[in-house]
Structure formats: C-alpha cells, structure tokens
Amino acid sequence: MDIDARIKRRQHRTDEPRLVEDYESLAPVSHVSEPSDRGPVFERLLDHLDPVFDGQLPPNAYVYGPFGSGKSAIVTALFAHLDRLSTENSSVIHTSTRASTPVSPAFAYLDLRELASEFALYGGLLDAVVDDSVPDHGVSTEELRERLRDVLGGSRAGIVVAVDHVYESDDIGAAELLDVFAGLPSNLSWLAVGRNRPEEVALTEHTANTIRVERYRRETLVDVLMTRASLGLTQQALDHELARRIADWADGNAHHALAALFVATDRATTANRTHLTESDVASAFEEFPGSSVSLGRVLALPANKQFVLRKLIDLDADECASVAATTEAISADPSVDLSRGTVKRYLYEMAETGVVERVESESATGKGRPPSRVELRFPPTAFRRLYDLNR
DNA sequence: GATCCACGGGAATACACGGATG
DNA sequence: CATCCGTGTATTCCCGTGGATC
Structure with missing residues (x-):
C-alpha cells in the first residue's frame, strides 16, 4: 500500500494546491504494509512462527498490548506477507473439492469486530482457505463447519489463524472461540490478539507463547x-x-x-x-471524548447502526436531551426508514457496547426514572469523514 | 425448502419518587 | 424510622417474522 x-x-x-492527497493513507483505520520501527516485535513474532518455515505448525499464542500499540498493524502486515509468500509457493489449498499438496501452512487473519457469530467465524475461516466464494445465507452453521473440516482435513500443512480483537466482542468470547477451534481438525494453530494481560485471560491456558507489544x-x-x-x-x-x-x-x-x-x-x-x-x-x-473507543470498532458496526450514528452526530445538543428525544429526532429524518423502536434499541445497544455512553441527566423532574442522553465515545468528525468516504 | 440474521415490537425488569404502612 | 407499594418512565430482554440467499 x-x-x-x-x-x-x-x-x-x-x-x-490541496492538502489531502490520499484519504485512504490518512485514515486512522487503515494499516500500512511496513509499520515503522516495530522490528523487535516482528522478530519475536517470527521466532514464534519459525516452525512454519520447516513446514510445521507453530503452537498457539497470545499477542497482547495496550490500545493503539500497533498490534493489529503488525499482525495484519505480517500475515499478509506470509500469506503472499505461501501462495507464491503454491502451498495453499485451492478449492474446497481438490486440495493440492501443501508444503507450508496457509495464513488467515480474522477480525472478531467484523465476525459476530459462530457462523460468520466459520465463513471467515473458510473464505481464507478456499478460493470459492463462501455463502453467507441459506446454509447451516453445521454445514459450514463440515466443509471447513473437510478442507482442513485434506490439507497436510494446515493453517495459522490470527484472531484479532479477542475480548472485544459480545457475541464471541473466549469460550465460544475455543469451542470453534475444538470442533476443527488439529492442524490449525491460532494466534489470538487482544488488550488484556495474559494472566487475566483464559485463552492463555491453551497457548505456549505470549508476545507482548509495548506502547x-x-x-x-x-x-x-x-x-x-x-x-x-x-x-x-x-x-x-x-x-x-x-x-x-x-x-x-x-x-x-x-x-x-x-x-x-x-x-x-x-x-x-x-x-x-x-x-x-x-x-x-x-x-476527543475523555476515553475514545477505536474508530475501527465504530466502522465495523452493522450498516444500519452506522447510519443511525451518522444521523446522531449531526443533531444539535437540545435534540439529544434524552434517549427518547434523540430517537425522535433521528426517526423524524425522512431518509431513516427504521422504526422508532429499532432506532431506540440501537442506541441502547451501542451504549451497551461502549460506542456511545449513557449519562443520566441530573434534571430530576419527579415522576419516573430519570432519562439519560447518549454521548459519543469517538471523535465525530473522523467518523463523519470516514463514513461519507465509503458511500 | 432451508438457513441466517436484522428488524420490529412487546413483555419483563429496573429505577426513582412519594405516600402509605408496620 | 425503615420498609413496602403504586405509579410512571427508562432500560433490557426476548422471540417471531420476513428478506435475501443458497
């Protein structure tokens, strides 16, 4: 890139004369292929992945470090390179029906921010491993898992999977992730990436290595x-x-x-x-709000939730006095065809996941539970620009 | 015909308050 | 005085339905 x-x-x-030459390079959510000055971490990851170069699978591992320390940047860059390398050696699995004889493992990068169900997880894995397009409807989760089993079972060298943003998803936690891996052939090695310290994380009971990324x-x-x-x-x-x-x-x-x-x-x-x-x-x-969430998380939300957010950031303060008022203001926009109930539920759900924050209003009017308003937990201009660029 | 998932909508629960009750 | 109760909102939870796709 x-x-x-x-x-x-x-x-x-x-x-x-103009200021911006390329928005994509500037976007805080895109990663460059050569992250600056991260040599030592690359070396440690390569040490861990070393068996790969003899055609073996490395053990499972956990990569951790604080928000914004470049974990995703490093892992996506590294896996992209490795994947390209193994593809050039024609060592990956090419179709679901006919597997070539791989000599070195395949590499896949999965982002749990974007894969919100077990079904989607299997789909993501299958997509990384097979050339054919993977259905996202009309086929059962079980069926998808079977296909994946077949493909992996027929592959000699197996696959190394990076799973990014573990412990950020409400839908897929450590338990679900381990379940998924447990149901797959053993020629799969995973590299989980997250912010939590290894000692407070259940995944590390299944890892041989932990790799720390410093801020x-x-x-x-x-x-x-x-x-x-x-x-x-x-x-x-x-x-x-x-x-x-x-x-x-x-x-x-x-x-x-x-x-x-x-x-x-x-x-x-x-x-x-x-x-x-x-x-x-x-x-x-x-x-920036006091504590800002990653824009990557905001932009990984389902389209209609982002749409609601896009409307939300353009509201005046007085339209945001309460969740009910905010819902009303958003729904009043003719371009919004979601029902009020859905808009409101979205707001509550996004507050639940931390993309926005509910703050109780202090104006106790007496009757009933006091309302709360939602405040953004990300810089709105950045989201507005990134959102509009994608439409 | 089967499947997943986003929506819609409503039921259940939580919370705040004032007034009644023990 | 402490607790309970009723009422009115806010919030959460849950499940049926239908669109899109295989």
Missing part, C-alpha cells in the same frame, strides 16, 4: 505521523513540531495520534489551508 499510495499521489497531482515511544509515534503525512498529505503539510505535539498528546496510542491528525486535516481542509496549524490540532484534541 505504501508504494501504491506514493504513486497515486503523483498521479493525482493537479495545478490546484509506542514518543519518537516512534512522531515517525509514524510523519510517514502518514508524507503518504496522505501534500508536501510540508505537517511540520515536525506539530507531529511532536500530537504524539505527546496521544501518549503512545497510535490510533489516537492518527485520528487526531485526521481530524486536524479535516479542519484545515474546510478552512482551505494546505498545511496544518496549531489551532487545527488543538481543536482536533478537543473533539
């Missing part, structure tokens, strides 16, 4: 920001001093740093500037 982005940037060069150091984070800016923004748009300011503020969290850069860029763009200023950055900081 890095090289593509650089090429695209040149292609899109116009006479008119970013400030200098590294500055590099990350400068690299992103060089990919996504016009020349000289972000000066080093501002990148430093953002890195300080983000305190090692690359997600927050990149999201802040993204929001600041949006401000500068609306103001028709071709470089970022102090005030762009400052107002980006202000837009």
